[in-house]
Amino acid sequence: MNNLFNDDFVLDVKSNLENKSYACLIDILDMAIESNQKGHYIEAINFLTYVRENFKLGVLLDFDFDHYYNNPDNLINLLQNIKDQIQPQILKDSHLERFDSLFSNDFLYEFSEESISKIQTLINELRELVNSSDLFEAEHKQRLLKRLEKLQSEIHKKMSDVDRFWGLIGDAGVVIGKFGKDAEPFVNIIKKISGLVWKTQSQSEELPENNKHPLLENTE
Structure with a gap:
């Protein structure tokens, strides 16, 4: 077994x-x-x-x-x-x-309604890709789907950090390492989500407008 x-x-x-x-x-x-x-x-x-x-x-x-x-x-x-x-x-x-x-007086992040709508749409697209894919073992697929479900349940909340969303970058690295070019559809959606997360984070931290995350490219 x-x-x-x-x-x-x-x-x-x-x-x-x-x-x-x-x-x-x-x-x-x-x-x-x-x-x-x-x-x-x-x-x-x-x-x-x-x-x-x-x-x-x-x-x-x-x-x-x-x-x-x-x-x-x-x-x-x-x-x-x-x-x-x-x-x-x-x-x-x-x-x-x-x-x-x-x-508390801790700093909180909050997504705009526009960002929430875009991220929800992207997560739904990612869920459909994962569900229909033959690349993932059943357990890996279940774990990814649970992570996406958790993110969708929290996106409307005020958060002290956005670490759970950045965890998707780790997932992207795993699928690239395992599946190479076959992982591109998944990675492209994760990059778009990460771009929206960074936009919210950079605005909350009052960084210059349109400031790009140095480790993210082509997220639009």
Whole structure:
């Protein structure tokens, strides 16, 4: 049986946990539950066990794997119980982070309605490309789609940073490295999104008008 979580996904989880972003734990659970395979249930539990033992988490992972091991029906119940346990904690942290940023004097970024409309359109185009593409493994495709869904859910908010959007540049690098010229349609859309993000960021920072990001070219 193939591993459910490839190396890219595991490293992405590591990065998220180091940045105290715990929604990736829900991704682990969802992928295992949707796989409907005992081996993948066990892989997810072992992954979460490793995470629990090696990261200082802001959410509680309280489970006894040994008690459930021999019965796959119990395993899927365990996965669902863990999800039910941590989802409210993650939601609470998200709400508190939002309230903290709004009530503090920290600098906030906000996209214009025009930029929101353009970015939403581009994300929809990118989602269609990913969905219809045969280039990506199922797990990689699911991870990209979840990232896009997350971006669309946050684009209307005031944000203390736009790091999640710049994460698309990392995704572009991965697909270029894996697929070369076949990745151009994906990369072109990501560059356009990045150009709009930079426009908002540079305006908020009061940089000169039409200032181009030194690492971005041809984003219009």
